Amino acid sequence: MSSQPLVIGKFSLGMGDRFAHEAEAQLAACVAAKKLGVEIVPVWNKSNREHNIIGSEPTSTRAAADAAVKTLGWTAPYFLDADHIGLKTVERFVGVSDFFTIDVADFIAQPADPAAVKAFVDRHPELVGTITLAGIDRPFTTTSADVERTAAKFLLAVQEAGKVYRHIATVKGVGRFVPEISMDETDSPQTPPELLVILAAIADEGVPIQTIAPKFTGRFNKGVDYVGDLAQFEREFNDDLCVIAHAVKQYGLPANLKLSVHSGSDKFSIYPAIRRALAKHGAGVHVKTAGTTWLEEVIGLAEAGGAGLALAKEIYAEALSHMDELCQPYATVIDIDRSKLPAAAIVNGWTSEQFVGALRHDQKNPLYNANIRQLIHVGFKVAAKMGPRYLEQLKACRESCARNVTGNLFDRHIKPLFL
């Protein structure tokens, strides 16, 4: 085993492969980028929740990723992300994963020990007053009460992240995995001044994070475009990059520490802002995608016509009739207007072109329907229940599924962000 610590490169793309059939098609998008001179590190991510819904184990993700890497002769680094894990769920990932998204959102705003909060404030007089950061025009002005309030809100979450990190490190060894801390699955976004306090606390806790996933301003709904104030997003994203660069120097965090954009697929309207910010600051980023690949599988089935199209229609009909159950785990990250969902009988009469047009994320196409897209996005349990019948159709429609998976990641994600 090499003694070099595992370090994730500047640009990385999280990719979800719900049914473990698309790793090669996904990796092909990174291969295409590499041919054009940009290395995008592939990171296969699958959360505990996804494994539970599908009934799969992390070992299947590892097998699929390793096979794809071998087939395509990928010699650059790649990772397997135990996505959104905590102490209760990390165990089955520890052996096979080398990237851990430590999710502590549930601990935000839970009361931290007042003595620990006071000790934090006392230890960090530099966080109080006027803080001028390179790259930010307006300095942050904070009082010690502000810092105390922020520390009280986030300290318990950071301490929890420390516990999870140390547990993984005990098993795998320090430097044998990439740690990320995520705080995105919560109600309110973290502001750049809050991010600074959070990073100081993470450094105190001794977690050498390489990526951090805050909740950004605006809506990051599953599989559809960003909804929010574009100018505010761009300003805060830039400020976050400056905060990270500052925290790396001030608190000795890993030099490659970068932002991780969760639910990052399909957020086409903010990609130009992200791209500008990365270029301006010379920063890296991790963009996490997941269900966008599953949607391309369904598009591939529909495009193939025949039995593939019939199965895609069946998935829609089933998802429609189990909408409440399917939406419940994702309630905070979808906005479905039920009045815009056509009846199953109508969709059953659709051609391939109509079905693909409704589902493919092309906002210029008048057939595009963001409500159908979000419903199918959360509807993968329907395909999981179909079991071998779904997987056999995936194999039968391999060409169109793979072509759509690769094209989506390369043309709609990698190109606008990185090329």
Ligand SMILES: [Zn+2]
């Ligand atoms: Zn997330």
